[in-house]
Amino acid sequence: MAPRRLEGKRCLVTGGSRGLGRALCEAFAHHGARVAFTYSRNQHDADDARAALQAAGCEPLVFHGSVADSAHVQATVAALGSAWGGIDVLVNNAGVQQILPIALLEEADWDSVMDVNVKGTYLFSRAVLKLMIRARGGHILNIGSFASERVIEAPVHYAAAKSALRGFTEALAREVGRYRIQVNMLSPGLLDVGLAQMLPRHRIQEYLAQGSMGRLGQARELAEIAAFMVSDDNTFMTAAKIVADGGL
Amino acid sequence: MTGRLIHSTTSLCRSCKNAVAASVFARDDGTVWMHKRCAVHGAQEVQLSSSADWYQRTRAVRPRRVAPATIKQPIEHGCPFDCGPCESHAQKIRLPVVTITSACNLDCPICYVHNKNDDAYNMARADFEKIVAHLQTDHGGELDIINLTGGEPTLHPHLPELIELARAHGIHRVTVCSNGVRLAKDEALVARLAALGARVALSFDTFEADADVALQGANLLATKLRCLELLDEHGVDTTLIPVMTRGVNQHEVGRIIEFGLQRSCVRHLEIHTMTFTGQSGASFDRAGRISMYEVLQEIERTTAGLLRPDDFVPSPCAHPLCYQIAYLLVDPAGGPPVPFTRFLSRDEIYDALSDRLYLEPTARLEDAMRGAIDRLWAEGGPEAERTLGLLRGLLAAMFPSERPISRAEALAAGERAVKAIYVHSHMDEDTFDTERAVDCCDSNCYPDGSSIPVCNYNVLYRDKEAHFNQTPQPWSAREGGQRTFPARAHVLPVLR
Numbered sequence: 001m002a003p004r005r006l007e008g009k010r011c012l013v014t015g016g017s018r019g020l021g022r023a024l025c026e027a028f029a030h031h032g033a034r035v036a037f038t039y040s041r042n043q044h045d046a047d048d049a050r051a052a053l054q055a056a057g058c059e060p061l062v063f064h065g066s067v068a069d070s071a072h073v074q075a076t077v078a079a080l081g082s083a084w085g086g087i088d089v090l091v092n093n094a095g096v097q098q099i100l101p102i103a104l105l106e107e108a109d110w111d112s113v114m115d116v117n118v119k120g121t122y123l124f125s126r127a128v129l130k131l132m133i134r135a136r137g138g139h140i141l142n143i144g145s146f147a148s149e150r151v152i153e154a155p156v157h158y159a160a161a162k163s164a165l166r167g168f169t170e171a172l173a174r175e176v177g178r179y180r181i182q183v184n185m186l187s188p189g190l191l192d193v194g195l196a197q198m199l200p201r202h203r204i205q206e207y208l209a210q211g212s213m214g215r216l217g218q219a220r221e222l223a224e225i226a227a228f229m230v231s232d233d234n235t236f237m238t239a240a241k242i243v244a245d246g247g248l
Numbered sequence: 249m250t251g252r253l254i255h256s257t258t259s260l261c262r263s264c265k266n267a268v269a270a271s272v273f274a275r276d277d278g279t280v281w282m283h284k285r286c287a288v289h290g291a292q293e294v295q296l297s298s299s300a301d302w303y304q305r306t307r308a309v310r311p312r313r314v315a316p317a318t319i320k321q322p323i324e325h326g327c328p329f330d331c332g333p334c335e336s337h338a339q340k341i342r343l344p345v346v347t348i349t350s351a352c353n354l355d356c357p358i359c360y361v362h363n364k365n366d367d368a369y370n371m372a373r374a375d376f377e378k379i380v381a382h383l384q385t386d387h388g389g390e391l392d393i394i395n396l397t398g399g400e401p402t403l404h405p406h407l408p409e410l411i412e413l414a415r416a417h418g419i420h421r422v423t424v425c426s427n428g429v430r431l432a433k434d435e436a437l438v439a440r441l442a443a444l445g446a447r448v449a450l451s452f453d454t455f456e457a458d459a460d461v462a463l464q465g466a467n468l469l470a471t472k473l474r475c476l477e478l479l480d481e482h483g484v485d486t487t488l489i490p491v492m493t494r495g496v497n498q499h500e501v502g503r504i505i506e507f508g509l510q511r512s513c514v515r516h517l518e519i520h521t522m523t524f525t526g527q528s529g530a531s532f533d534r535a536g537r538i539s540m541y542e543v544l545q546e547i548e549r550t551t552a553g554l555l556r557p558d559d560f561v562p563s564p565c566a567h568p569l570c571y572q573i574a575y576l577l578v579d580p581a582g583g584p585p586v587p588f589t590r591f592l593s594r595d596e597i598y599d600a601l602s603d604r605l606y607l608e609p610t611a612r613l614e615d616a617m618r619g620a621i622d623r624l625w626a627e628g629g630p631e632a633e634r635t636l637g638l639l640r641g642l643l644a645a646m647f648p649s650e651r652p653i654s655r656a657e658a659l660a661a662g663e664r665a666v667k668a669i670y671v672h673s674h675m676d677e678d679t680f681d682t683e684r685a686v687d688c689c690d691s692n693c694y695p696d697g698s699s700i701p702v703c704n705y706n707v708l709y710r711d712k713e714a715h716f717n718q719t720p721q722p723w724s725a726r727e728g729g730q731r732t733f734p735a736r737a738h739v740l741p742v743l744r
Contacts, residue, residue, distance in 0.1 A: 103642065
């Protein structure tokens with residue numbers, strides 16, 4: 001039987017109602033964690049995710065709002081502080097993808113992607129860190145993307161946002177390492193959920209042709225890697241970036 | 249006969265349908281005519297185009313040929329008598345047509361098929377599955393489209409099951425030709441088609457009562473409009489198919505196009521030029537003949553220049569004189585649609601279409617669109633801002649940031665934002681040109697994997713099939729004459 005790496009851990013996943021976020025919630029629950037997630041848009045997806053977690057024996061706490069809204073962030077973290085007495089794991093997964101060439105990329109698009117992908121990560125990390133510093137420990141995991149790795153064309157605002165998270169991860173890890181708080185980044189390749197569902201076939205084929213594994217990643221595979229990265233089994237890795245893209 | 253020879257080809261005698269040598273001339277008045285002589289039935293001529301310049305420019309475009317994956321017939325008698333496909337056929341099937349029923353609930357004066365309502369033929373599911381399997385094999389497992397026709401396909405007792413089967417095989421577009429009569433009365437069937445993701449190709453020839461009677465033998469406008477209401481309501485992707493006939497409805501083409509562009513369910517319009525084949529079409533007044541270029545001119549005239557002949561490009565998958573295609577970006581704010589030729593060159597559109605009869609989000613198209621966006625943005629020009637806004641809307645519809653959608657949903661979203669106008673010119677025995685026939689990409693398909701290009705089928709093969717005729721004609725029979733093949737009695741593929 002696989003080890004339950006997160007027994008009793010209090011885990012918050014932003015953007016946890018679908019795609020990789022949902023897979024993270026389910027994997028964490030499977031590893032014995034208490035799970036909370038946020039979602040911003042689709043109530044139906046959130047209900048589905050909640051039901052799936054309940055079926056797996058986990059009663060999730062669910063929060064509705066945008067990660068770029070500081071009031072929502074403060075309220076969510078305060079509620080979790082009251083309910084759980086602290087937060088052991090934060091996964092900054094919420095993100096927005098927008099396929100636009102630079103010619104069509106308006107300032108509002110730039111701001112929107114930066115708000116959700118970068119500012120949201122900053123807001124949640126800062127709010128949760130108060131609890132983690134008090135507890136002298138914790139894990140923050142930021143979800144990056146192969147889009148920032150120079151191996152494939154990607155919309156510039158999305159690539160810039162994911163690259164920003166790398167700097168954020170490294171700097172924050174250095175700053176809060178003294179409190180035994182580990183900050184890492186997991187950069188998935190193209191997965192069987194999310195963007196790959198709607199990309200034209202030639203884009204998928206291009207990806208598969210470049211990858212050593214010759215297939216798309218599975219969300220649950222990434223979730224297992226994440227479960228290790230935020231667990232007590234990860235005793236020495238911080239400020240690290242793990243790229244799981246099938247060998248691009 | 250005076251004029252300049254453009255090319256020589258093989259055609260058919262209009263009486264006996266035997267193969268005859270033919271010459272295509274440009275006359276001094278700029279028109280294009282085919283001249284031919286049958287040893288038995290004498291000299292014959294027919295106008296092919298009103299513009300020699302357009303005809304020659306268009307014919308000079310070489311189709312991108314991809315040979316059929318499977319050859320079923322050796323060359324014995326020569327095109328079009330060896331279908332098929334035979335060893336001389338140059339193009340694989342891009343639009344597979346499956347005639348699933350002989351039953352029809354109309355008797356249109358322009359009908360180019362043969363219907364049989366007594367003891368009607370309805371294709372068995374097993375036969376349909378064989379056809380799908382053959383087509384998928386021949387297309388490397390991925391098929392853009394399959395077109396179910398008849399008769400009236402909605403009268404097939406198991407139509408939903410056939411569609412389901414095709415969808416289960418991953419065919420991108422399953423289209424059902426229909427006159428709309430049953431659909432207008434049977435909302436449950438429309439709902440079922442919607443649920444199955446089927447598309448409807450609805451014949452829609454006119455808004456005028458006299459023309460309706462002349463073309464369809466009845467006043468069907470209210471029925472067609474009711475059908476479209478239901479298709480809209482249930483979100484069924486729809487193609488409108490008007491048949492243009494000189495002196496009857498040619499003046500309505502612009503109105504029909506504008507009507508189609510405004511209906512949310514309509515994705516494409518496929519305008520046919522009248523062809524004189526089939527149970528009724530063969531005897532329709534041939535003064536109604538209209539050429540491809542005349543239809544393009546009529547489109548320009550009746551749409552106030554929204555679309556010009558140069559906005560149409562030939563399909564690379566067919567002979568250039570058979571298919572002309574224009575794509576338009578639709579403006580959700582109600583502004584005039586923008587033809588692709590206003591931001592892409594004709595060569596770019598032709599290249600983007602080179603693999604397919606229907607536009608798909610291929611690497612070529614993506615590359616061309618990105619170039620167009622950069623040019624519009626960097627260099628500006630009339631309508632650049634509005635066009636960029638429309639292209640942005642297209643991207644947002646196909647790749648929404650709020651929530652991933654499936655590839656099929658993305659394709660459908662793209663087709664709501666980009667509508668296509670096809671002008672498709674079929675041939676009859678008068679206009680038959682084997683040069684066009686060998687590049688045909690539309691074929692009637694059979695369970696044994698054989699297929700017959702549709703014009704060849706309409707002119708020579710359809711009336712020989714027992715499934716569709718109370719009294720099928722023997723192979724040697726020709727209207728007005730006979731020809732007996734010495735080597736063997738030709739057996740139609742469907743009877744093998």
